Amino acid sequence: METIHVKERIPQSNRPQIAVIGAFDGLHLGHQHILDTARTFVTDHIELAVYQWPGSGGLTSYQDQVRLLSEFGVDRFYHCIKPFSVDELQAERLIVSESMADQVGDTDIPVTVVPDAKHQGEPITSERIRTLVTAGKMEAVQSMLGRPFEITGVVEKGEQLGRQLGFPTLNLGQIEEYVEVKPAVYLGTVQVDTDYYYTLISAGYRPTVNGDSYKVEAYIMGFSGNLYDKQVSVKFLRHLRDETDFQGLDVLVEQMKQDERYAREILGLT
Ligand SMILES: Cc1cc2nc3c(=O)[nH]c(=O)nc-3n(C[C@H](O)[C@H](O)[C@H](O)COP(=O)(O)O)c2cc1C
Numbered sequence: 342m343e344t345i346h347v348k349e350r351i352p353q354s355n356r357p358q359i360a361v362i363g364a365f366d367g368l369h370l371g372h373q374h375i376l377d378t379a380r381t382f383v384t385d386h387i388e389l390a391v392y393q394w395p396g397s398g399g400l401t402s403y404q405d406q407v408r409l410l411s412e413f414g415v416d417r418f419y420h421c422i423k424p425f426s427v428d429e430l431q432a433e434r435l436i437v438s439e440s441m442a443d444q445v446g447d448t449d450i451p452v453t454v455v456p457d458a459k460h461q462g463e464p465i466t467s468e469r470i471r472t473l474v475t476a477g478k479m480e481a482v483q484s485m486l487g488r489p490f491e492i493t494g495v496v497e498k499g500e501q502l503g504r505q506l507g508f509p510t511l512n513l514g515q516i517e518e519y520v521e522v523k524p525a526v527y528l529g530t531v532q533v534d535t536d537y538y539y540t541l542i543s544a545g546y547r548p549t550v551n552g553d554s555y556k557v558e559a560y561i562m563g564f565s566g567n568l569y570d571k572q573v574s575v576k577f578l579r580h581l582r583d584e585t586d587f588q589g590l591d592v593l594v595e596q597m598k599q600d601e602r603y604a605r606e607i608l609g610l611t
């Protein structure tokens with residue numbers, strides 16, 4: 342897949358295109374349905390192009406978007422930082438969602454409007470998924486994304502208290518572009534290089550240790566090793582409990598042990 346950053350005018354393509362227009366934050370099941378529809382118009386001589394309309398973001402990093410769009414068979418990805426007019430496109434056909442159809446306006450290009458994909462009777466939208474992430478409802482989020490919610494970041498140094506408590510936790514840095522997951526403890530997985538591990542994720546403000554800022558941390562079960570500066574991806578599978586202001590570190594440690602027992606029980610591990 343070729344990626345093109347568009348600051349001003351959209352460059353002309355030398356191949357005929359089926360053009361999909363949308364914000365595409367999250368690449369959720371609705372987006373996947375639009376791309377499936379678009380692919381039915383693609384032939385040997387026509388390429389599939391996505392023109393990304395600027396939007397709110399927060400569910401997928403730019404890097405995730407590039408990876409996912411490429412996996413979904415997109416040939417060219419135009420990352421547009423400003424709204425554009427469809428007159429600038431030289432497409433055989435435009436493919437848009439119901440909500441995007443209003444923005445398209447009059448055009449001579451044939452337009453296919455793809456009906457919204459639904460979850461429990463309501464349209465799947467990025468806004469709806471963002472709200473659920475901030476509410477910690479990870480199973481519902483997963484149902485609408487078609488995969489678990491995932492955050493990719495770089496492991497940063499913290500206060501180095503975790504190891505003293507018997508629960509070393511990698512701290513995810515460079516995650517500002519994601520929405521804040523509800524402060525709570527989650528069961529998930531972490532990908533380090535090509536390996537996957539089960540993990541307990543703590544997202545929040547760490548009131549017990551007078552934490553002052555929002556952090557996403559992960560204690561990898563049955564792992565030891567140095568992960569500083571590595572890029573890791575954390576997937577949220579299930580909410581276990583909300584973040585609590587415990588009366589002292591010993592109470593927090595007892596609860597973390599209980600969290601690990603509970604997670605192992607769910608996973609069928611001993
Ligand atoms: C499984 C788990 C559950 C946690 N639950 C809480 C909690 O309920 N309240 C809280 O203040 N901090 C909680 N934390 C965060 C710890 O306070 C934090 O990991 C510890 O202060 C170590 O921080 P450090 O990585 O900066 O050294 C939890 C951490 C883990 C791994």
Ligand SMILES: Nc1ncnc2c1ncn2[C@@H]1O[C@H](COP(=O)(O)OP(=O)(O)O)[C@@H](O)[C@H]1O
Pocket residue numbers: 496497498499500501502503504505508509510511512559560561562563564565566567568569
């Ligand atoms: N099981 C584990 N889970 C997470 N990190 C681990 C684990 N074992 C070792 N580590 C390493 O220890 C660091 C976390 O230890 P911690 O004492 O919490 O320090 P910090 O406050 O700097 O995060 C991680 O960044 C990683 O390099």
